[in-house]
Amino acid sequence: MHNKSESGLQSFIERCRRYGLKLTPQRIALYTILDGVKTHPTAKEVYDEIVKEYPHISIDTVNRTLNTLAEYGFIDVVEGYGEPKRFDPDRESHHHAHCIICGTIIDFQNNRYDELEIPKEITRKFSVLHKRVVLNGICGDCDNPRKS
Numbered sequence: 048m049h050n051k052s053e054s055g056l057q058s059f060i061e062r063c064r065r066y067g068l069k070l071t072p073q074r075i076a077l078y079t080i081l082d083g084v085k086t087h088p089t090a091k092e093v094y095d096e097i098v099k100e101y102p103h104i105s106i107d108t109v110n111r112t113l114n115t116l117a118e119y120g121f122i123d124v125v126e127g128y129g130e131p132k133r134f135d136p137d138r139e140s141h142h143h144a145h146c147i148i149c150g151t152i153i154d155f156q157n158n159r160y161d162e163l164e165i166p167k168e169i170t171r172k173f174s175v176l177h178k179r180v181v182l183n184g185i186c187g188d189c190d191n192p193r194k195s
């Protein structure tokens with residue numbers, strides 16, 4: 048295990064203790080799988096990974112654990128209006144470029160997007176907790192076949 052995820056795991060364990068969240072081996076394994084992952088996996092994709100290590104775990108448990116981790120702010124739920132839900136372990140402020148064909152989500156940073164002003168008609172009736180710019184489009188891989 049490399050250093051980054053070791054320290055990530057350490058702080059995960061400490062925060063679980065602080066929140067009074069039980070540290071089950073499955074929760075730790077799940078967090079370890081998600082730590083540093085950039086693919087914004089669905090519960091099913093996380094399940095396919097963790098089941099290699101815990102053959103008796105159910106998709107239900109994975110679903111519940113992911114929702115608990117999201118509820119406590121360890122991971123994010125990716126914006127989207129359809130199923131399946133996708134999860135984002137990267138809690139640093141970042142933006143998404145989302146391919147509408149293959150579903151790939153590319154993370155990116157942009158200071159100007161971070162500083163985007165919220166329109167008054169929104170702030171009047173809505174308190175903003177979190178801001179993310181989502182670009183919908185077609186990724187390079189999906190775009191190439193159309194050109195050939």
Ligand SMILES: [Zn+2]
Pocket residue numbers: 146147148149150151185186187188189190
């Ligand atoms: Zn694509």
Ligand SMILES: [Zn+2]
Pocket residue numbers: 087135137141142143152153154
């Ligand atoms: Zn992301």
